[in-house]
Amino acid sequence: MLGSFLITLREGVEAALIVGILLSYLSKTKQSRYNNYVYYGVLTAILVSGIAAYIFSFFLGGFTGRFAKFFEGSVMFLAVAVLTYMVVWMHHQSRSVSMELKKKADAAIESKNLWALSALAFIAVFREGVETVLFLYALFIQQASNNGANSGFASSSIIGAFGGIITAIVLAYIFFKGFGHVNLKTFFRITGIIIIIIAAGLLAYGVHEFEEAGILPPIIKNVWDINHILNEKGTVGSFLKALFGYNGNPSLLEVTAYVLYYPIVFYMLKKEHHDLAQ
Secondary structure: OHHHHHHHHHHHHHHHHHHHHHHHHHHHOOOHHHHHHHHHHHHHHHHHHHHHHHHHHHHHOOOOHHHHHHHHHHHHHHHHHHHHHHHHHHHHHHHHHHHHHHHHHHHHHHOOOOHHHHHHHHHHHHHHHHHHHHHHHHHHHHHHHHHOOOOOHHHHHHHHHHHHHHHHHHHHHHHHHOOOOOOHHHHHHHHHHHHHHHHHHHHHHHHHHHHHOOOOOOOOOOOOOOOOOOOOOOHHHHHHHHHHOOOOOOOHHHHHHHHHHHHHHHHHHHHHHHHHHO
């Protein structure tokens, strides 16, 4: 539940901020009559994201055996790649997003190509929507391995996802209305760290799925086994697995992937920062 809440909260805030920037800019430049074009883009993106979710769910249940393991592992790796890119990009580009959006909005209005405003809103919301679908399914696959697809965790994940969306909308509203001080830099920094931890767990689970499919060798099947102390299928173990990728009996390759992920990501963050400073 917490993992799905954090994912939709982060993605929802990003989408709401971009749409909010567009609407606020149109208001400040006294061109609110074009707001509908932004709304068209948002509604279309939500609709297309829903279609993407349906297609994804169709494929998710359409595979069995070894190929199912390969598909699930591939979803994990793709989710990790996109999550990592999202965190790195937002960490360094958040300051210039507002300026770029305003420039594109000006260009659309000046050229009378008002559907370009719809395209800006569509791209922002659709990108976050597709990313959310990908991440939630990655979490679903990971948690279903412990709890089973029909257990109560699915309902709690859905509740968490909707809770994140609602909270994101409220935070964006407070930010743009100025009812309180929302430090978005701190928000993205904290959620970025948590998402990196979630991504590390997804990476390790992706490696596990590829091992099950016979694609990757475990090297050592079980480096340790502490399930008798903290079972990954228990209440606490399931929570830790969903949020941190906990595994009571991981292989050496899983541990190696999990441990190496952190320095690689922080190197990317540091390198990107250095490159921008130059």
